[in-house]
Amino acid sequence: MTAFLPLALPDVILVQPRRFGDARGYFCETYVKPVYAANGIGADFVQDNESLSAQVGTIRGLHMQAPPFAQAKLVRVLSGAIYDVAVDVRKGSPTYGQWAGARLTAEGGEQLYIPQGFAHGFCTLAPDTRVAYKVDAVYDRASECGIIWDDPDLAIDWTLGDGEKILSDKDRILPRLKDFDSPFAYQGTAASER
Numbered sequence: 522m523t524a525f526l527p528l529a530l531p532d533v534i535l536v537q538p539r540r541f542g543d544a545r546g547y548f549c550e551t552y553v554k555p556v557y558a559a560n561g562i563g564a565d566f567v568q569d570n571e572s573l574s575a576q577v578g579t580i581r582g583l584h585m586q587a588p589p590f591a592q593a594k595l596v597r598v599l600s601g602a603i604y605d606v607a608v609d610v611r612k613g614s615p616t617y618g619q620w621a622g623a624r625l626t627a628e629g630g631e632q633l634y635i636p637q638g639f640a641h642g643f644c645t646l647a648p649d650t651r652v653a654y655k656v657d658a659v660y661d662r663a664s665e666c667g668i669i670w671d672d673p674d675l676a677i678d679w680t681l682g683d684g685e686k687i688l689s690d691k692d693r694i695l696p697r698l699k700d701f702d703s704p705f706a707y708q709g710t711a712a713s714e715r
């Protein structure tokens with residue numbers, strides 16, 4: 522059975538799908554809509570994404586899209602490993618500005634669910650890391666926004682140490698959370714309704 526493990530932030534869920542191993546390797550269901558929906562992941566996914574990061578210490582994030590193109594994401598790793606992070610940016614949330622993270626590896630097949638209203642980012646822990654994720658709204662360039670990865674108010678432990686970090690030009694100039702006018706408002710947690 523697939524396991525669904527809520528992290529410290531309500532509605533951010535670590536998923537551990539079951540793998541059926543045999544002499545050939547394994548078989549695994551990586552997404553089953555009714556099962557995921559029954560476990561807090563009711564998003565209606567409409568787009569699948571994949572990225573490759575060549576070097577260890579590549580950081581992508583922290584990203585989101587503003588409504589009406591807000592995206593929930595279901596993230597997994599196809600090769601290599603990442604530390605995956607979600608930051609609550611919903612104004613009025615009891616956990617506003619807090620982050621939660623999990624290590625996702627190709628070997629382990631873990632997944633992380635990041636609801637709408639959370640900024641998302643990851644760093645790579647292995648070379649040639651390929652990440653795949655489902656999103657529940659299509660890409661809309663004009664709706665993209667984000668927060669700087671090393672915002673001292675967030676104090677995210679990327680589990681990377683002091684080595685070189687590789688970032689896109691766009692990600693190097695993102696604002697701090699205190700200078701970011703979040704387009705998200707807190708509307709309660711799905712977890713409290715389950």
Ligand SMILES: Cc1cn([C@H]2C[C@H](O)[C@@H](COP(=O)(O)OP(=O)(O)O[C@H]3O[C@@H](C)C(=O)[C@@H](O)[C@H]3O)O2)c(=O)[nH]c1=O
Nearest residue numbers: 570572581582583584585594641642643659660689691
């Ligand atoms: C995200 C995205 C990008 N693109 C294009 C825009 C650009 O030319 C190129 C690279 O885009 P980026 O630099 O934004 O890629 P990247 O930095 O990998 O952005 C991604 O980061 C992770 C953390 C997320 O959570 C994603 O939602 C997304 O924001 O791909 C699309 O065509 N569709 C998409 O859905």
